[in-house]
Amino acid sequence: MPLIQSIEVCSVAVPLDRVTSFSNRTVTHRHYGLVKVHSADGQTGIGFCYVGSSAGGLFTAAVEQLLALVLLGQDSHAVEGLWARMYQEALLQGRAGTVMRAISALDTALWDLNARSAGLPLHRYLGAYELESVPAYASGGYYLDGKTPAMLGEEMASYVAMGFKAVKMKTGRLSPAAEEERLRAARDAVGPDVELMLDCNNGWADVTQALQYMRRFERYDPYFIEEPFSPDDVDSHARLAKLTRVPVATGEIGYGRWHHQELLGKQGAAILQTDAAVCGGITEWRRIAAMAAGHGAVMCPHWFHDLHAPLVAATPNARYVEFFWDDQVLNFRRLVDRQLQHRGGRVVLHQDPGLGFRFDEQAVGKLASWTRVDGSAA
Numbered sequence: 001m002p003l004i005q006s007i008e009v010c011s012v013a014v015p016l017d018r019v020t021s022f023s024n025r026t027v028t029h030r031h032y033g034l035v036k037v038h039s040a041d042g043q044t045g046i047g048f049c050y051v052g053s054s055a056g057g058l059f060t061a062a063v064e065q066l067l068a069l070v071l072l073g074q075d076s077h078a079v080e081g082l083w084a085r086m087y088q089e090a091l092l093q094g095r096a097g098t099v100m101r102a103i104s105a106l107d108t109a110l111w112d113l114n115a116r117s118a119g120l121p122l123h124r125y126l127g128a129y130e131l132e133s134v135p136a137y138a139s140g141g142y143y144l145d146g147k148t149p150a151m152l153g154e155e156m157a158s159y160v161a162m163g164f165k166a167v168k169m170k171t172g173r174l175s176p177a178a179e180e181e182r183l184r185a186a187r188d189a190v191g192p193d194v195e196l197m198l199d200c201n202n203g204w205a206d207v208t209q210a211l212q213y214m215r216r217f218e219r220y221d222p223y224f225i226e227e228p229f230s231p232d233d234v235d236s237h238a239r240l241a242k243l244t245r246v247p248v249a250t251g252e253i254g255y256g257r258w259h260h261q262e263l264l265g266k267q268g269a270a271i272l273q274t275d276a277a278v279c280g281g282i283t284e285w286r287r288i289a290a291m292a293a294g295h296g297a298v299m300c301p302h303w304f305h306d307l308h309a310p311l312v313a314a315t316p317n318a319r320y321v322e323f324f325w326d327d328q329v330l331n332f333r334r335l336v337d338r339q340l341q342h343r344g345g346r347v348v349l350h351q352d353p354g355l356g357f358r359f360d361e362q363a364v365g366k367l368a369s370w371t372r373v374d375g376s377a378a
């Protein structure tokens with residue numbers, strides 16, 4: 001029986017090779033929270049999340065002090081029950097932020113552990129819609145010092161040359177005119193038939209400011225405008241969605257099903273980018289995806305393609321995996337021992353049990369050390 005015997009946890013700060021900017025923030029390091037859940041019969045499931053550009057120690061504290069003790073000694077198949085118990089245990093500290101991300105990582109590790117125990121790749125264990133590969137878009141178009149619109153266009157065209165039929169770029173950092181110039185360069189470079197997505201990373205304060213940009217952007221036929229406002233400002237998302245013909249996408253830092261229910265109910269997003277490593281794990285992500293299906297909304301989950309490829313494969317109303325072809329932005333890629341491959345604009349699914357990869361212990365060990373929680377001190 002897969003009783004949970006011990007849990008290992010660490011947080012890892014991985015430096016970016018090059019300082020990289022979004023609409024309103026600049027990143028030099030990325031902190032990731034990692035967990036390994038070991039069962040008494042010798043299986044190990046892994047889970048992980050992004051915890052921001054600082055303070056990764058909050059993650060390890062949440063696992064060590066709050067959540068691990070809920071799981072130790074329990075049957076890993078009781079995923080729904082363990083989710084409810086973790087959520088209840090962290091009701092005062094959690095529900096959002098780093099504690100919910102810690103719940104997400106542990107929940108992911110339970111699914112991975114159980115799929116490995118069953119000898120099935122995660123997408124088949126969940127009940128696959130796609131068996132071999134899933135559609136993906138190439139994510140990039142960041143702001144770097146000295147990067148011109150022409151260079152942005154070359155970058156976007158390079159993804160199309162790799163076979164991607166959909167590409168994404170950042171927006172919202174510069175003036176409306178300067179952003180229009182970047183978008184025009186990208187559209188000219190990829191041609192009219194490629195789906196071109198825009199990510200604003202919470203860059204705009206209100207609908208008036210957003211419209212100054214969107215009025216210029218619409219003629220370039222963006223596939224969606226992502227995260228125009230702060231995630232909690234659901235009403236502004238809904239108002240913008242009514243005022244522009246470009247679909248609104250958001251949800252990557254949305255926590256729990258109730259936030260997403262509000263977004264859907266107010267028609268604040270046609271596309272949910274819910275991140276299973278943020279929202280409450282695979283368990284909560286699937287609840288949200290099912291709710292979105294009832295609203296005619298589609299799922300395009302946020303980064304961590306290693307985690308989201310199997311979820312997209314098991315979800316009929318999922319449209320795309322966000323794919324990072326190198327390790328410059330999603331430098332989590334440096335912490336795992338196996339990379340997903342892409343072909344013809346699709347990500348090829350791992351067919352080994354569970355997530356199909358493990359942490360690269362040498363890479364992790366250079367940056368952090370694991371702490372083991374086994375309940376013996378309790």
Ligand SMILES: [Mg+2]
Nearest residue numbers: 199226227252
């Ligand atoms: Mg985004």
